[in-house]
Amino acid sequence: xxxxxxxxxxxxxxxxxxxxxxxxxxxxxxxxxxxxxxxxxxxxxxxxxxxxxxxxxxxxxxxxxxxxxxxxxxxxxxxxxxxxxxxxxxxxxxxxxxxxxxxxxxxxxxxxxxxxxxxxxxxxxxxxxxxxxxxxxx
Numbered sequence: 001x002x003x004x005x006x007x008x009x010x011x012x013x014x015x016x017x018x019x020x021x022x023x024x025x026x027x028x029x030x031x032x033x034x035x036x037x038x039x040x041x042x043x044x045x046x047x048x049x050x051x052x053x054x055x056x057x058x059x060x061x062x063x064x065x066x067x068x069x070x071x072x073x074x075x076x077x078x079x080x081x082x083x084x085x086x087x088x089x090x091x092x093x094x095x096x097x098x099x100x101x102x103x104x105x106x107x108x109x110x111x112x113x114x115x116x117x118x119x120x121x122x123x124x125x126x127x128x129x130x131x132x133x134x135x136x137x138x
Contacts, residue, residue: 002041002066003069003133004043004069005046006045006058006069006070006071007071008048008071009074009075012049014026014027021098023098027126030126030129031043034129034133037130052081054075055085058070058082058086058089059085061091062090067136068091068092068093069133069136070094070117072095076095080112083113083116086113092136093116093118094118094119094120094132095120096120096128097123098124098126100122101122101123
C-alpha cells in the first residue's frame with residue numbers, strides 16, 4: 001500500500017519546539033523508523049506551514065495514495081478549507097495529534113477535520129502515526 005503522511009504548520013520544528021509537549025525527536029528521524037517498520041509499503045511525507053499547500057497535498061495524496069495520515073496542527077481548529085478537502089477524498093484519512101488536544105486550551109477542542117476523518121488519534125505522541133498506519137493497512 002501507499003500511505004501519505006501530511007503534517008501541518010510548525011511540525012517542521014519537532015524536537016525543538018516545546019519538547020515537553022511534542023518530544024525531542026524531529027519528524028524526519030521518526031519517519032526513518034516508520035519506513036523500517038513498514039518496509040513492504042510506500043510511505044510518502046509532506047509538511048507545510050501554508051494552508052493552501054496542504055489543501056493541494058491532500059488532493060494529490062487523495063489521487064496517489066491508499067490512505068492518508070494527517071496532522072493538520074493548528075489548522076485543525078481554523079481551516080474550513082482543509083476540512084472540505086478531506087471530505088472530498090475517497091481514500092480514508094486518519095487525523096493524528098501528538099499532544100492530547102483535550103488537555104489543552106478550549107479552542108483546540110474543535111476540529112474541522114474530524115467529521116471527514118475515519119478516526120482520530122490524539123495524545124499518544126509520535127506513536128499515533130504508527131497506529132494510524134497500522135489501521136490503514138488493516
